[in-house]
Amino acid sequence: MLTNLSDLDLRLIRVFLAVVDAGGLSLAQAMLNVNQSTISTQLSTLEARLGFRLCDRGRSGFRLTPKGERFAQAARRMLDVVNDFCEEARNIEKKLSGSLRIGLIGHTDPVQNAKLGLAIATFRKRDEAVRFHIFNRSPNEIEEQMLAGELDLGIGYFWHQLPELEYVPLYVETQIAYCGRGHSLFGTADRIGTVDVGNYEWIGRSYPVPEFESQFGQQNYGARADNMEAVAVLIMSGRYCGFLPAHFAKPYVKLGLLQPLNTDELAYRVTIHTCVRKASRRSDVIEAFMSDLRAAIELL
Numbered sequence: 001m002l003t004n005l006s007d008l009d010l011r012l013i014r015v016f017l018a019v020v021d022a023g024g025l026s027l028a029q030a031m032l033n034v035n036q037s038t039i040s041t042q043l044s045t046l047e048a049r050l051g052f053r054l055c056d057r058g059r060s061g062f063r064l065t066p067k068g069e070r071f072a073q074a075a076r077r078m079l080d081v082v083n084d085f086c087e088e089a090r091n092i093e094k095k096l097s098g099s100l101r102i103g104l105i106g107h108t109d110p111v112q113n114a115k116l117g118l119a120i121a122t123f124r125k126r127d128e129a130v131r132f133h134i135f136n137r138s139p140n141e142i143e144e145q146m147l148a149g150e151l152d153l154g155i156g157y158f159w160h161q162l163p164e165l166e167y168v169p170l171y172v173e174t175q176i177a178y179c180g181r182g183h184s185l186f187g188t189a190d191r192i193g194t195v196d197v198g199n200y201e202w203i204g205r206s207y208p209v210p211e212f213e214s215q216f217g218q219q220n221y222g223a224r225a226d227n228m229e230a231v232a233v234l235i236m237s238g239r240y241c242g243f244l245p246a247h248f249a250k251p252y253v254k255l256g257l258l259q260p261l262n263t264d265e266l267a268y269r270v271t272i273h274t275c276v277r278k279a280s281r282r283s284d285v286i287e288a289f290m291s292d293l294r295a296a297i298e299l300l
Contacts, residue, residue: 024062096128103142105156119293154275177266182238203242
């Protein structure tokens with residue numbers, strides 16, 4: 001049973017993760033630059049240290065055991081911590097060091113992404129040695145990973161706003177209703193009003209949108225989707241109407257695939273927020289980056 005970690009253990013764990021990433025021993029040979037029998041021996045040594053089997057390997061192929069799957073997840077988290085420690089130790093003289101893990105929702109406005117890029121550029125001018133990690137996540141995943149300590153900052157649309165986190169308004173996004181080519185409204189779309197929406201099938205979201213519901217109420221939902229790309233595909237089928245961010249729909253409209261439905265009446269606005277832990281739990285790195293992000297928003 002593993003009660004402490006040695007350099008050998010770390011090396012064996014890295015071998016195991018390399019095999020997992022490659023999808024098997026034979027495919028991992030080139031990556032590790034050792035033969036298959038050596039890799040098998042190293043895995044057996046690690047399993048003996050742990051006291052349980054990590055994977056099935058043989059003629060039937062490579063497959064992680066349930067314990068192996070859990071161990072792989074734990075091992076990746078452990079190595080991330082080790083790598084962060086080594087990075088921080090190498091840059092201990094820097095005022096700011098460590099890592100900054102940011103979670104973003106997908107399909108955001110390019111103008112707003114430029115502000116994030118400017119904030120990163122400004123931050124890099126500080127006396128720092130910080131590694132950026134940026135992940136594409138759903139709003140739910142961002143909040144869950146914030147609470148678990150797996151993300152340091154999130155940017156997205158958060159409809160319920162957890163009391164354990166702090167939310168700061170970042171910008172407002174306009175959502176407009178569209179129909180697709182082939183829909184009965186295409187070509188006369190701008191004539192539809194709020195009183196007519198119940199006559200057509202709509203695409204609902206798999207998460208609450210209070211801004212929409214307060215303005216339009218419950219509609220005739222014929223489909224549901226959890227991301228903008230899926231909504232666009234359903235609208236382009238010509239069978240549904242749906243709401244999309246104006247910046248996201250623009251290229252589809254230009255190609256003649258989508259048409260807005262009365263932008264004066266069938267539109268609503270949502271606020272995109274940054275999401276961070278409460279001030280008492282924020283590091284100097286997060287505080288500094290938040291300051292640079294606020295400055296970038298005001299500048300552009």
